[in-house]
Amino acid sequence: MTIEITLLGTGSPLPSPDRAGPATLVCAGGKTFLFDAGRAVGLRLTASGVIAPQLTAVLLTHLHSDHITDLNDVITSRWVMSPEPNPMPVIGPVGTALVVDAILAMLAPDIGYRLAHHEDLNEGPKPVVSESTGGVVFEEDGVRITAAATDHRPVEPTLGFRIDHDGHAVVIGGDGVPCAGLDELCAGADAYVQTVLREDLVRQVPFQRFVDTIDYHSTVRQAGETAQRAGVRTLVLTHPVPAPQPGAEAEWIALAAEFFDGKIVMGPDLTVVTV
Numbered sequence: 001m002t003i004e005i006t007l008l009g010t011g012s013p014l015p016s017p018d019r020a021g022p023a024t025l026v027c028a029g030g031k032t033f034l035f036d037a038g039r040a041v042g043l044r045l046t047a048s049g050v051i052a053p054q055l056t057a058v059l060l061t062h063l064h065s066d067h068i069t070d071l072n073d074v075i076t077s078r079w080v081m082s083p084e085p086n087p088m089p090v091i092g093p094v095g096t097a098l099v100v101d102a103i104l105a106m107l108a109p110d111i112g113y114r115l116a117h118h119e120d121l122n123e124g125p126k127p128v129v130s131e132s133t134g135g136v137v138f139e140e141d142g143v144r145i146t147a148a149a150t151d152h153r154p155v156e157p158t159l160g161f162r163i164d165h166d167g168h169a170v171v172i173g174g175d176g177v178p179c180a181g182l183d184e185l186c187a188g189a190d191a192y193v194q195t196v197l198r199e200d201l202v203r204q205v206p207f208q209r210f211v212d213t214i215d216y217h218s219t220v221r222q223a224g225e226t227a228q229r230a231g232v233r234t235l236v237l238t239h240p241v242p243a244p245q246p247g248a249e250a251e252w253i254a255l256a257a258e259f260f261d262g263k264i265v266m267g268p269d270l271t272v273v274t275v
């Protein structure tokens with residue numbers, strides 16, 4: 001049995017016409033997990049043949065805006081498209097409940113309109129939030145998801161996730177720099193998905209706020225080094241900052257290959273990696 005990874009959105013906070021916001025779909029053992037819910041995640045889910053009611057759970061690596069902009073869309077879509085109550089598990093770092101409660105508050109007028117209009121709707125969306133500081137966050141039917149604290153400081157707390165199924169393992173590193181928690185998750189994994197930044201390019205931008213982002217993101221080199229150290233088989237680069245033109249990924253892959261011997265994948269939205 002394999003695990004399938006779909007890079008739904010490979011973008012970053014900077015809007016791109018080609019790259020939706022950060023979101024990654026992982027399918028294993030008949031279950032479907034959405035990691036982060038960035039800009040246009042609903043469009044990309046549909047393009048990959050998945051609708052919100054089918055998600056087993058949504059997992060958030062952290063609460064930076066680019067990773068949660070469209071969580072409200074996932075919550076609403078799941079609610080209005082499910083014929084029966086279908087509470088959505090949302091797993092994330094401490095602070096997730098606060099964010100989900102605020103989203104529900106923002107949606108209050110909409111929820112009111114729909115409850116008043118549709119006889120068969122008796123209650124609003126009821127996401128079930130679990131906040132984690134690390135450890136097993138999901139285990140069912142041979143699919144286990146383990147979380148570990150990552151280092152994206154000063155943004156904290158943040159999580160990385162490892163999905164294990166039938167002898168295969170996939171890691172969603174999220175944003176952040178190399179750290180012990182990430183190394184533990186990655187140890188011996190088949191695939192490691194890491195958000196990356198090109199320090200050489202970012203340093204050329206005459207805008208300090210942009211240059212500041214180097215502080216807390218893995219560079220392509222660091223992602224390669226983490227993958228190499230952990231003995232990962234495939235390194236998947238996503239969320240590139242700055243966003244390369246479509247087709248220009250080869251340069252980034254070549255850079256990572258200086259530090260990692262395994263397979264490296266980087267592509268447009270909806271790139272699929274199977275392990």
Ligand SMILES: [Zn+2]
Pocket residue numbers: 012013022064066067175195239
């Ligand atoms: Zn990000």
Ligand SMILES: [Zn+2]
Pocket residue numbers: 062064152155175
């Ligand atoms: Zn971030």
